[in-house]
Amino acid sequence: MTEAELQAAxxxxxxxxxxPAAAAWSMGAAPDPALLGRAGALGLMRIQVPAEAGGLGLGFAAKARAAETLARADFGFAMSVVNTQNVALRLVASAERRVWEPLLPDLLSGRSSACTALTEPGAGSDFASISTTARRDGEGWRLDGExxxxxxxxHAAFAIVYAQCGEPGDRDGIGAFLVPLDRPGCSRYPLDAPFAQTSMGTGGFRLEGVRIPADHVVFAPGQAFGAILDEINGARAYVAAMCCGMLGAAIEAAGDYGESRRSFGRALAGHQAWRLALARAGVALAAARAITAEAVAAVDRGAPAQLAAAQAKIAAVDTCRRQLPELLHLMGAEGLRPQHPFSRHLAAAEIATLTDGSTEMLLERVHRLMRRAPAP
Known part of the structure; x- marks a missing residue:
């Protein structure tokens, strides 16, 4: 399958x-599990997975473009699909073949899903402070934590769990482990909020003496910290792309409504103030897309992307948070109906602010990296 064929599909x-399904998700309904299977059949779980492992062998930019298109309808579902794809790619790249080979067919087809577990009740952006532990247990490992x-x-079948193998706060002590979530000692729970979390499958799990074999190590202690920072740069870039997708969909929806809805004897689009607000959103989107494209290109070619990815996420998220309320007001009360994307995209923009590093944390990083960068 070519990338053009994938994106069209x-x-x-x-x-x-x-x-059509996203309206119900925004009201708390759960996605039909079969929908992940249809996403898998399209190739969405294998975009970057090498062809020799059953994937499409495409680049990061192809994944970012697909994620942007998915997010036009629902940010949560897009994140769910992308995260399963990320785990498939990580396993092929870093785990032992005898471990991932039997798991991959169900993962790539969407018959099962997977997750990456970093955040803890007491550790979010400060990744080095995680308290989940992994200790040697005979020939394998024992994991404890939440x-x-x-x-x-x-709904994930398994997770890549990051855990401390050394002393608390030791970056070099962190490892990553493939953990089947049906193991004795593992109990999971959903996490809900006034912003619906169902399409993203958000939840947590507790590990109490969960034992895994030695060959389920994905990253040995000392390798995990740097690897996850590189992955997070990519995540910031595709989250920025997804925010651009949400805003683009909202602009289109408002524009279409403005052509058909009449007010004071003419279409909404016939009022200059209405047109200017829509145009302002379009200009802001163009700027966010430009900076996001730079970050996606840097990640795609394997160039240093820490600064570009942070800037892109800040710009795209902030643009969404400013413009989506304005677009909702262009729609009036009609924009609150769940069949329109405004309410769920507004909620998603707030979630995106907290995903893969808060805006405040990223601004600090941008300042530090800009001070180090050579003058043009």
Missing amino acids: VRAFVRDEVA KCWVINAR
């Missing part, structure tokens, strides 16, 4: 299946 999938706010945790 994703657009049709979003139009015909994801968007992970929360994990995408796909409600």
